[in-house]
Amino acid sequence: MAEASSLVGKLETEVEIKASAGKFHHMFVERPHHVSKATPGKIQGCDLHEGDWGKVGSIVIWNYVIDGKVSVVKDRIEAVEPEKNLITFKVIEGDLMKEYKSFVITIQVTPKHGGSGSVVHWHFEYEKINEEVDHPENLLQFAVEMSKEIDEHLLTEE
Numbered sequence: 067m068a069e070a071s072s073l074v075g076k077l078e079t080e081v082e083i084k085a086s087a088g089k090f091h092h093m094f095v096e097r098p099h100h101v102s103k104a105t106p107g108k109i110q111g112c113d114l115h116e117g118d119w120g121k122v123g124s125i126v127i128w129n130y131v132i133d134g135k136v137s138v139v140k141d142r143i144e145a146v147e148p149e150k151n152l153i154t155f156k157v158i159e160g161d162l163m164k165e166y167k168s169f170v171i172t173i174q175v176t177p178k179h180g181g182s183g184s185v186v187h188w189h190f191e192y193e194k195i196n197e198e199v200d201h202p203e204n205l206l207q208f209a210v211e212m213s214k215e216i217d218e219h220l221l222t223e224e
Contacts, residue, residue, distance in 0.1 A: 085220035127139070153173050169191075
């Protein structure tokens with residue numbers, strides 16, 4: 067039997083954007099249903115299933131397209147820290163759960179030091195169901211591309 071630690075993983079990346087940290091964070095906390103407007107080729111829709119937008123314990127359903135495949139994920143908001151521009155989602159149902167026992171996504175946005183713009187930090191923590199499952203590099207790339215599209219959208223709103 068495989069060692070459990072080989073199934074547990076963390077992936078993270080940073081994306082530099084031109085928009086403010088607060089605006090980007092606000093998009094995921096207060097207006098996640100607008101993410102589909104910013105990234106129509108990736109996010110098809112986002113619906114509040116239970117609770118209130120941006121509140122811990124609320125359940126959000128995302129419809130998205132990754133690697134040409136239409137997928138769905140149901141998340142529970144685990145943490146919201148406005149002063150740190152941080153939000154954490156725990157995946158509780160959906161296509162990701164076919165390959166992962168657990169999957170947690172944290173998005174934190176920090177203002178760039180000594181200049182305008184921000185840095186979006188994506189952090190994935192997960193446990194694969196078995197060794198055959200790939201680490202979710204494709205999802206990390208998806209997050210990078212999505213960040214850039216949201217940035218463009220936020221800049222056109224100004």
